[in-house]
Amino acid sequence: SKVRIYNLARDLGVDNGKMLEILDGLGVSYKSVSSTIEDDTVDLIKQILEEEAAGGPAQAPTSTPAAEPVQASAPQAQAETQAQAASQSAPTATVERMPEPAPTASPARELPHRAPVVTIMGHVDHGKTSLLDYIRKTKVAAKEAGGITQHVGAFEARTSKGRVVFIDTPGHEAFTTIRARGANVADIAIIVIAADDSLMPQTREAIAHAQAAKVPMIVAINKIDLPQADPERVKTDLTSLNLVPEEYGGDLIVVPVSARTGEGVEDLLEYISLTAELEDLRADPGGEFRGVVIESRVDRQAGVLATVMVQEGTLHVGDFLVVGEGYGKIKALTDTNGGRIKDAGPSTPVQVLGFSENPSSGETVRSAKNEHQAREVVAGRVGDRRDAEEARGRRRLSLEEMMGPLGETRTVNVILRADTQGSLEAIQGILAKKETDDVKINVLLAGIGSPTEGDVLLASTAEATILCFSVTAAGGVKKIAEQKGIELKSFRIIYELIDEVDRLIKGNVEPVF
Ligand code: GDP
Numbered sequence: 001s002k003v004r005i006y007n008l009a010r011d012l013g014v015d016n017g018k019m020l021e022i023l024d025g026l027g028v029s030y031k032s033v034s035s036t037i038e039d040d041t042v043d044l045i046k047q048i049l050e051e052e053a054a055g056g057p058a059q060a061p062t063s064t065p066a067a068e069p070v071q072a073s074a075p076q077a078q079a080e081t082q083a084q085a086a087s088q089s090a091p092t093a094t095v096e097r098m099p100e101p102a103p104t105a106s107p108a109r110e111l112p113h114r115a116p117v118v119t120i121m122g123h124v125d126h127g128k129t130s131l132l133d134y135i136r137k138t139k140v141a142a143k144e145a146g147g148i149t150q151h152v153g154a155f156e157a158r159t160s161k162g163r164v165v166f167i168d169t170p171g172h173e174a175f176t177t178i179r180a181r182g183a184n185v186a187d188i189a190i191i192v193i194a195a196d197d198s199l200m201p202q203t204r205e206a207i208a209h210a211q212a213a214k215v216p217m218i219v220a221i222n223k224i225d226l227p228q229a230d231p232e233r234v235k236t237d238l239t240s241l242n243l244v245p246e247e248y249g250g251d252l253i254v255v256p257v258s259a260r261t262g263e264g265v266e267d268l269l270e271y272i273s274l275t276a277e278l279e280d281l282r283a284d285p286g287g288e289f290r291g292v293v294i295e296s297r298v299d300r301q302a303g304v305l306a307t308v309m310v311q312e313g314t315l316h317v318g319d320f321l322v323v324g325e326g327y328g329k330i331k332a333l334t335d336t337n338g339g340r341i342k343d344a345g346p347s348t349p350v351q352v353l354g355f356s357e358n359p360s361s362g363e364t365v366r367s368a369k370n371e372h373q374a375r376e377v378v379a380g381r382v383g384d385r386r387d388a389e390e391a392r393g394r395r396r397l398s399l400e401e402m403m404g405p406l407g408e409t410r411t412v413n414v415i416l417r418a419d420t421q422g423s424l425e426a427i428q429g430i431l432a433k434k435e436t437d438d439v440k441i442n443v444l445l446a447g448i449g450s451p452t453e454g455d456v457l458l459a460s461t462a463e464a465t466i467l468c469f470s471v472t473a474a475g476g477v478k479k480i481a482e483q484k485g486i487e488l489k490s491f492r493i494i495y496e497l498i499d500e501v502d503r504l505i506k507g508n509v510e511p512v513f
Helices: 005-012 016-026 039-053 082-087 128-139 172-180 201-212 231-240 265-279 371-394 421-434 453-462 475-484 494-507
Strands: 117-122 154-159 162-167 188-194 217-222 253-256 290-299 303-312 320-323 326-334 349-355 364-368 410-418 439-448 465-469 488-491
Touching: 005 016, 005 039, 016 039, 016 371, 039 371, 117 128, 117 201, 128 154, 128 162, 128 188, 128 217, 128 265, 154 265, 154 349, 162 265, 172 453, 188 201, 188 265, 201 217, 201 439, 201 453, 217 231, 217 265, 231 253, 253 265, 320 349, 320 371, 326 371, 364 371, 410 421, 410 453, 410 494, 421 439, 421 465, 421 494, 439 453, 439 494, 453 465, 453 475, 465 494, 475 488, 488 494
Parallel strands: 117 162, 117 188, 188 217, 217 253, 410 439, 410 465, 465 488
Antiparallel strands: 154 162, 290 303, 290 364, 303 349, 320 326, 320 364, 326 349
């Protein structure tokens, strides 16, 4: 099977530029980041990245120890702050954990399942925070929740079907900043829609983000306790976005809930587990460690406290971690309930004490065997960055280079912004007529008002162009677009905007040799 370059880059957590550099280095030819490459090449790329992460080609690939269930130990959760917890030596008492399905003795490639990581998105005031609060209150064991639960960016709920990890920053900001750095943290997105308000601008944005990231969605229709709740209207409105609820014959799971009374929340959790099962989420607790920073802050006493989501492998106190161009040794690990633990396996959010610098959300975390290796990896990264900066100075990806491969339907991704719903609809109507068998125009998002930073992040994930009609971008947004190499253009006349789309379509038609 073949894989597209940008998909591979995303899966491996590197940017497209880096991927092209490696391909150049290997002498592999490609037309654009949407070109496909062969399995053999993919293996080579993985090897190169592993060597880089391990500090250079001299390193032999490390053998993977057999997967073993992660033993978690922690003190009783007490009303102590994270900072205090971190500066005391921890007594150990075993805390019950939801048993992860044990690794089986079947073929080595049968990796153990891991818990799903869920993010909640939706329009402001539709009940994201309330829903998270309800789940936290009812599904995090009281004993553990008893302490002053600090917001650390994630929490673990125990359900009858197993552990479910929730990203605790509602809204798509967290989702997009993490994704903008190439990391995929969420396995499932819950789109919350208030039953008395139906689809609103940020609902559409949230849906667009989940779709661009190809993260499965579950819709929670919230506030069904209200007398004016109209869940049927929400379902009809979803259908108009081509999202067809199951009961209307589509495949979108829609669950009516009330974050106030708790009605339906159990069903929602069931559907999360069901979706996770279908996604067949697995990870190797014994594999090489890989994680992503969810959020990070500096505590005046303790120092940097970063919440890291373990994606692969297992973290242990004492490990060396490399993040960005810094590294640190893990002094302490704290679970999301404030309990000290010694190690953390896949799909576990864990607060790490020991980073020397404050990492950004979305940064990838790797481990190193010792300080020497950690330093080497950092030095390698500094070198790579300088090389990449130089390379960027020399060449920029042209639109033509972004073109799709021959013989396939190509897609022009656009984000539309306009001053009114009327002009948005007019533009979309014209664009729909411009589609041909060869070129599809995919409107990722059509929104009223100026483009936002979120739009730029979405455009960078999906490789889209942002086209504005009668609205302009704020200076800050323009700057980010420039930094990320995203085309962002404003027009005052609809037909000039359409001309631009024509140009994009033509740019996408490759000469046939
Ligand atoms: P967010 O902005 O999406 O995080 O929304 P919030 O969770 O802050 O909720 C906004 C408002 O809606 C608050 O006043 C909540 O009390 C209220 N709310 C949230 N969920 C429900 C619900 O299920 N039923 C009712 N009646 N009100 C709710």
